[in-house]
Amino acid sequence: MGVEPEKITVRIDEDLAEIVPGYLVNRGKDLEQLPLALVEGNFQTLRTLGHRMKGSGAGYGFDGISEIGRAIEEAAKREDREGVEQGIADLASYMDRLEVVYE
Amino acid sequence: MAIPDHVLVVDDDPDIRTLVGKLLEKNGFRVSKVPDGKGLRLLLEKSQPDLIVLDLMLPDEDGLVLCRNLRSRSNIPVIILSARGEDMDRIIGLEMGADDYLGKPFHPRELLARVKSVLRRARTLPDDVQEQDTNATYRFAGWVLDVPTRQLYSPKSKKIFLSGGEFALLRVFLNHPNRVLSRDQLLDFSHGREIEPFDRTIDMQISRLRRRLGDDPKKPSLIKTVRSSGYVLAVRVERGGESHGTDDPGSGD
Missing domain, CATH: 1.10.10.10 (Winged helix-like DNA-binding domain superfamily/Winged helix DNA-binding domain)
Structure with a gap:
């Protein structure tokens, strides 16, 4: 029997309740686009996606997304495939475990 | 009833445009959003915003060059909002004529405070x-x-x-x-x-x-x-x- 992964609970200002779901949908799209760009060796796209995640995450209240975005951007700058793969795995795990509470 | 201040947000990231737009509208501002330098120019042909929030890394033009061009022909206050957050970027941004600089990631309330502060500064004297x-x-x-x-x-x-x-x-x-x-x-x-x-x-x-x-x-x-x-x-x-x-x-x- 598998162990339930530990949830990441993020408390967010309810003023943002209207726009946060759309933001998270876009991170789901990133999770589709990032592996494709990695397969193509398109490090510029990887860098841009990481850069955007870094810039926007904490503004929405998701500091973890900013950190993961920073790691992806840096790895893409170095053309470090393993670093990008790790970043994608971290993002997938974060999204999977994320629980948003509006307050 | 007072006319709301008009803020133009120039950023290629739709998530940032949505966040900043929502934040400012919620606080009584009128907001226009464009993704690039071309959008900025088109909007400026039609209207004169009270303040511009400008990203540096735009797909078609360098935000610093845009800022300098803007400053050479207009007094509209500019706040640079950029993930290029090194000290030198801040200094160059301010040298290019920006009124303030905020690095990404940013706290929305800090941006709001800076928007209000820059508008107040642009309008008031002792x-x-x-x-x-x-x-x-x-x-x-x-x-x-x-x-x-x-x-x-x-x-x-x-x-x-x-x-x-x-x-x-x-x-x-x-x-x-x-x-x-x-x-x-x-x-x-x-x-x-x-x-x-x-x-x-x-x-x-x-x-x-x-x-x-x-x-x-x-x-x-x-x-x-x-x-x-x-x-x-x-x-x-x-x-x-x-x-x-x-x-x-x-x-x-």
Whole structure:
């Protein structure tokens, strides 16, 4: 029997309740686009996606997304495939475990 | 009912445009959003926003170049919002004429506070200055500053555009010619006694103002540095028909 992964609970200002779901949908799209760009060796796209995640995450209240975005951007700058793969795995795990509470 | 301030958000990331737009609209601003430099130009042909929030890394143009171009023909306050958050980027951004700089990731409330602060700064001067010279025209060293229109004319009658901050600073100097003003006094007078988040702002604005006035930064003749004290506008100033200063500031550089 598998162990339930530990949830990441993020408390967010309810003023943002209207726009946060759309933001998270876009991170789901990133999770589709990032592996494709990695397969193509398109490090510029990887860098841009990481850069955007870094810039926007904490503004929405998701500091973890900013950190993961920073790691992806840096790895893409170095053309470090393993670093990008790790970043994608971290993002997938974060999204999977994320629980948003509006307050 | 007051007309809401119009803020233009220029950012290629739709998530940032949505976040900043939502934040500002929720706080009573009217917001336009464009993804690139082309969108910025098109919007400026149709309307004049009260403030621009500008990203640096745009798909079609460098935000710094846009900022410089904008500043050369307009006084619209600009806040740079960029993930290029190194000190040098901040300095270059401010040198290019931005009124403030906020690195990404950012706290939405900090951005809101800065938007309000920059708008307030662009519009307000200390009461004594505003009351005294609202309709004034200053003449100094061949230059003319027309306060009502905020226009600065060079000795060759060329129109020189000033940012809101530069205009406020020059106006303070012209109100206190040949008097050494400390950085704190300049901040107080030109920024309405706000706490400035970036303490080199005055020095950078002085540097930009000197350039606008064609003053050699290594050996300035108009705005002189007074070591350990501040700055002085070392020139005779006339306001309207009346003389408003003396020739000798009695200070070194």
